[in-house]
Amino acid sequence: MKLGKKDAFGKRILALALSASMVFAMAGCGKASGGQTETKEWLWVPEYVNIESEDFSYYDLQLVGDSLCYLSYDWDQETEESSQSMRRFSLTDQTETRVPLTLSSKDLNLNRGTFAQDGSMYALGYVYNEEDGSRGGTFLCKFDSEGNQVFGEDMTELVQDSYVDSVAVDGEGRIYVSGDATVWLFNAEGKNQGSVSLDSAGNGWIRSMGSGKDGKMYVSYSGSDQQMLADIDFEGKKLGNTYENFPDGNGQGGLVKGIDKDFLIQDGNKVYEYDLKKQAKEELFTWLDSDINGSAVQSFGVMEDGRILAVISDWDSQEKAVAMLTKKKASEVPQKETIVIGSLYGGSDIQSAAVRFNKSNEKYRISLRSYFDYSGWDGDDYQAYMADCINRMNNDITSSNCPDILDLSGLNMKQLAAKGVFEDLGAYLDKSEKLDRSHFLENIIEAYTIDGTLVSIPYSFQMQTVVAKGAEVGDERGWTIDEMIAFADAHPEAVLFDNTPKASIMMYLMMYNADAFIDWSTGECRFDTDEFKSILNFVNRFPDEINWQDTTDDASTPNKIQRGDVLLYEANLYNFEEIQVCNEIFKGDASYIGYPTMDGSEGCMLSPSQAYAITAKSGKKDGAWEFIEQFLTREVDMERSLFGFPTSKSMLNTMAEDAVKVEYYTDENGDPVLDENGEAIVMGGGGGFSYSDGWSYEYRKPTQEEVDVTLSLMESAKPVSYSQGDQVLNIINEEAAAFYKGQKTVDEVASVIQSRIKVYVGENR
DSSP, rough: OOOTTOGGGGSSSSSOOBOOOTTTTOOOEEEEEGGGOOOSSEEEEEEEEEOOOOOSSOOOOEEEEEEEEEEEOOOOTTEEEEEEOOOOOEEETEEEEEOOBSSSSSSSSSEEEOOOOTEEEEEEEEEEOTTTTOOEEEEEEHHHHTTTTEEEEEOHHHTTTHHHHHHHHOOOSSSEEEEEEEEEEEEETTTTEEEESSGGTTTTOOOEEOOOTTSSSSEEEEEESSEEEEEETTTTTTTEEEEOOOOOGGGGGGOOOOOSSSEEEEEEEEEEEETTTTTTTEEEEGGGGGTOOGGGGGEEOOOSSSSSSEEEEEETTOEEEEEEEEEEEGGOOOEEEEEEEEEEEHHHHHHHHHHHHHHOOSEEEEEESSOGGGGGGOOSSSHHHHHHHHHHHHHHTSSTTSEEEEEOTTTTTTHHTTOBBOOHHHHHHHHOOOGGGGGBBHHHHHHTEEEEOOOOOOOEEEEEEEEEEEEHHOOOOOOOOOHHHHHTOOTTTSSSSSTTTTTHHHHHHHTTTGGEETTTTTTEEESSSSHHHHHHHHTTSSOOOTTOOTTTOOOHHHHHHHHSSBOEEEEEEEEEETTHHHHHTTTTTTTBBBBBBBTTBBOEEEEESSSSBBBBSSSOOOHHHHHHHHHHHHHOOOHHHHHSEEEEEHHHHHHHHHOOOOOOOBBSSSSBBTTSSSOBBBOOOEEEOOOOOOEEEEEOOHHHHHHHHHHHHHHOOOOOOOOTTOOOHHHHHHHHHHTTSSSSSSHHHHHHHHHHHHHHHHHHH
């Protein structure tokens, strides 16, 4: 079949929708909170290609000219046979062409196809062993525009055990295959001409590869302390010119030629162009300004007319789309009032919620301000970099540049509440026609109400707690730090937690208890007390760091607990199935005693997902509430899109009922499908995990008792104020090091910690 001939598959494609989506009306200009003006001269406005077809694949699409190309696996229901083909969807005449591939071997499985302007395709081919499914051979294949295989060069001996993941062609038709830290070189006929090893240059692994605007082949890779770019010297079989300050983006999506400059790069948040001569990047736009979740962009490229094409597949919203972005003057685009979300990390979930809101709201639009910029972190001293991010965010919160909404992830909620940062959501909730307090778990409303102010209502959450053997600690939940220390003293032959260094133990002890030593309302601190000195002495028992290369005892944590070498297990509960793992580890005698607290109350940690708060300084509080209200009332596929427990009572009840509901797989006649023992196979459950030492677990349907235990933990779970990166913990760990090393006494270190934290609290309360 010739390219350009339309087959039956293409008839199911809807017409191209080229009307610009002005309903979302991106605003680049407008007043930000605090009166500062955020202006952008240019915006990139998307037009959407609506494709309705069950067969269309949004994975690994490539833009070639003005067509979308991809390698397809097809299944014939009548013959019950699979085949492989090249697909090409024309953005010009809205037709799709399917070209069946003629393979030299029916056992050849193709992957990572790359397409040329003449309609030919290069791909990696694999042959698998039928017995164990292992890879039996690796081939470099070329197919002409008619789908005929031109060659299939055996690369098995060349690549050996390397993970081969991409193929590209330069301006002279020479072929490059990359994997791990090696690029294998082939001439236009597919004959190997040698290889280039990044390891020999002391570099790391390959991130992406592709042809530049000059026709040369380039590869991006991790250097000693930054992302690097280099062209490949084919004749010299080595890296050629190297370029610094290359943005860390695109992953294995391949390098993309730029519009005005050499390369186009996207990092899931912003889109940049990179200039080889200047060795510098220039920001073009932020995906969210085009109402696109950048984390959901699977592939993108530059069309022949200069527009940018983005292929979107959003896991959270289940949106699949192809968008063509046109650069326009901001003054030509209808404006909306901008609501700024301030977030330490940003992330796909926030972008997805913002896109959903922006497309549906006619008055407001969401803009995201992220403080943790991965491109600005050099990979060293994470704690210091995170502390700087938190400090910059806190400075904005207390200034005229305060965001309208705060993502609470990683923030000290109680500290900010003491400053009067938060608007009370209770008043908005009471007036809402869509929500009321009875919609949510009572414990959630209580946990996020501070001094009478309802700070936030998370959409979902997970829980972390500490589990011990009931025969040793009893069945009552909750214990003090002194009781935990006494428990450790009673078992000198065992360690409390497995593979846990000093910094982690200090975090466990402080995340619920630091407020016992700090009064944010008065600024008073108590870190020079005997209680805190006792904590320092206890933490000093643990190792400074964990040597993960030490294989003297490579037993799994469950095995160590069962043989008595480890006492406590830190459980992460995100569904109703995980509780059964704890019961298995402790052989039916699991006690969910929790993290220790100063007053002995139960320390079950609630880790929220997407907890937003409106700031008291916001000038757009009604619009901010509209975003939160829409976000809290959205419907999701709980099995597919929800990782954790919903805060909605009705959703949680449904989840709990489904967890214990027993249903069986049935055949076409409605009869139960039986296993090898003649037992009906239960739907749900199944799956499992194993460790290298042989300890394993296979999940089953949870019992009602296990569901009830999980629900009871929710009743007492509460969020923590102090977590990794918090400046209070940073100060403690920095100063305590001198005591751990024997350079200072516990009294001296406690005094220094007291002094530093008191100054910090005084400056930040």
